[in-house]
Amino acid sequence: MWYFDSPHIVYGEDARCVLETVEGRRAFIVTDPTMVRLGFVDEVRRRLESAGLEVAVFSEVEPEPSLQTAVRGAEAMRAFEPDWIVGLGGGSCLDAAKAMWIMYERPDVTPDSINPFDTYHLRQKARLITIPTTSGTGSEVTWAIVLTDTAEQRKLGLGTRECVADIAIVDPYFVQGMPARLTADTGMDALTHAFEAYVNTWHNDFSDGLALQAIKLIFTYLPRAYRDGKDMEAREHMHNAATIAGLACSNSLFALAHSLGHSLGALFHIPHGRAVGLFLPYTIEYSAPSGAARYADIARFLGLPADDEETAAWALSARVRQLMHEIDQPQSIAALGIARADFDAQLEALVDRAESDSQTVTSPRVPDRGEFARLFVYAYEGRPIDF
Amino acid sequence: MAHRFPSDAWIKALCAELNASEAYANAAKNWEGDFYFIVEAGGPLEKDVWLYMDLWHGKCREAFEVTDPASKSPEFVMSASYEDWKKVVLGELDPIKGLISRRLKLKGNMNKIMRAPQAAKELVACCTKVETEFPA
Ligand SMILES: NC(=O)c1ccc[n+]([C@@H]2O[C@H](COP(=O)([O-])OP(=O)(O)OC[C@H]3O[C@@H](n4cnc5c(N)ncnc54)[C@H](O)[C@@H]3O)[C@@H](O)[C@H]2O)c1
Ligand SMILES: [Fe+2]
Numbered sequence: 122m123w124y125f126d127s128p129h130i131v132y133g134e135d136a137r138c139v140l141e142t143v144e145g146r147r148a149f150i151v152t153d154p155t156m157v158r159l160g161f162v163d164e165v166r167r168r169l170e171s172a173g174l175e176v177a178v179f180s181e182v183e184p185e186p187s188l189q190t191a192v193r194g195a196e197a198m199r200a201f202e203p204d205w206i207v208g209l210g211g212g213s214c215l216d217a218a219k220a221m222w223i224m225y226e227r228p229d230v231t232p233d234s235i236n237p238f239d240t241y242h243l244r245q246k247a248r249l250i251t252i253p254t255t256s257g258t259g260s261e262v263t264w265a266i267v268l269t270d271t272a273e274q275r276k277l278g279l280g281t282r283e284c285v286a287d288i289a290i291v292d293p294y295f296v297q298g299m300p301a302r303l304t305a306d307t308g309m310d311a312l313t314h315a316f317e318a319y320v321n322t323w324h325n326d327f328s329d330g331l332a333l334q335a336i337k338l339i340f341t342y343l344p345r346a347y348r349d350g351k352d353m354e355a356r357e358h359m360h361n362a363a364t365i366a367g368l369a370c371s372n373s374l375f376a377l378a379h380s381l382g383h384s385l386g387a388l389f390h391i392p393h394g395r396a397v398g399l400f401l402p403y404t405i406e407y408s409a410p411s412g413a414a415r416y417a418d419i420a421r422f423l424g425l426p427a428d429d430e431e432t433a434a435w436a437l438s439a440r441v442r443q444l445m446h447e448i449d450q451p452q453s454i455a456a457l458g459i460a461r462a463d464f465d466a467q468l469e470a471l472v473d474r475a476e477s478d479s480q481t482v483t484s485p486r487v488p489d490r491g492e493f494a495r496l497f498v499y500a501y502e503g504r505p506i507d508f
Numbered sequence: 509m510a511h512r513f514p515s516d517a518w519i520k521a522l523c524a525e526l527n528a529s530e531a532y533a534n535a536a537k538n539w540e541g542d543f544y545f546i547v548e549a550g551g552p553l554e555k556d557v558w559l560y561m562d563l564w565h566g567k568c569r570e571a572f573e574v575t576d577p578a579s580k581s582p583e584f585v586m587s588a589s590y591e592d593w594k595k596v597v598l599g600e601l602d603p604i605k606g607l608i609s610r611r612l613k614l615k616g617n618m619n620k621i622m623r624a625p626q627a628a629k630e631l632v633a634c635c636t637k638v639e640t641e642f643p644a
Contacts, residue, residue: 323602477538477623479622481625482629487626489534
């Protein structure tokens, strides 16, 4: 037995109008200063108020949010007693909203202990709306919460199926002005979700089709959205693709590019999508010999050479590198501007974190310590994987 | 020689497999924590069977069937029906999926378990190596 979980998804142009039909008393928006500056908070507030709700805003979420931020937000929620929580922003705001909501419902729970095995009985006090303003993490539909333990410089993969949002509003209005760099980074995150959802060992009939379609959409529309942010057709398809990829990985899992990316991101403060996307081609090449990743299926779907797993994997890694080239994405750790000496000094710590990352175990091929170190070194130097 | 599941001989055979497994030793090198595995009455079992296992830094220090559950107070207590345990032992039910779907019940620090999925995977790999006889 297994599950497929999804929010009620409202998507496309003007999807945000659904906010005017929300029934409730008080809405608590979890967001960041950029969302306030861009006028998105006012846009959402106005529509909620026209639905008769009283609105409060917590706009202090930082990128890659910390455990401490989640605790502070939950306290503010308890004071306001909302019956709707609205996460508005990139993955950071949405993850923070989920964590705060859980602690609002369950004051006895600490954020670092949120796990998929316990039952929390959420929705006694409030329900959750998620509104993504990046086309990347898919957090608007996933059960995952990524928080940073700043003391340990470690990213914590937390979450529970209960925290999948009630309503996800996937409106391209919120991404039309996304800067090109953010478009590229978050688009690579979505592509990595789609690939990893398809190849991880928990893949299933329900997630497979979503993953394939998301991969195809992203190869088609990400370069367009990057080159011309005003290309609303590309923006809308990318926004949908990120949510679809989120549904795919939330209902299967992730794999190695996320373990490596989480580790690099936590130690060198690299944005999530840039870090995980960088490792995608390397992990495709590394996983090919396992024969378990089903790269031939993906390649066939994209019309790439697919005679066998090896051929397909190399065709796919080349295709991903080509996309990265088109969107000016760094393709090695060196290209991120990390000095060799700093990298070498942190190599053990990088391996430690990647090895114990919860995404490692479901990868089609699981590296041992030595292989983890080599993966990092090859990715530093930008060398194709030959082991 | 095949060992009947669940029994003292079976858990001792698993203990020996773990201590012979380099993959397990590696995956669980930071693990500290002992377990009660409870196989609930039902099917071929007239009463609950309690198995104790002490896992410490990639090794199994001790394992036996418990007659008095009060004799130990392990950090983790994991319980499931005989049929679900059988699936775990045969490698047909991923224990992490079993926990998420509530077919396996666990008392103890969940986060510690969540951060040791590779150790859980290697532990199951060792289970599948134990020559096991399942009473009908
Ligand atoms: N829960 C999940 O399923 C999941 C999956 C992948 C990643 N994540 C997590 O999500 C976080 C990354 O999220 P992200 O990549 O969306 O970035 P982000 O939320 O960290 O945002 C990055 C920056 O972009 C700004 N921004 C957001 N939308 C904008 C817009 N439309 N225009 C201009 N600026 C905008 C933000 O204010 C912020 O300063 C990480 O913490 C990562 O670990 C979660
Ligand atoms: Fe991601």
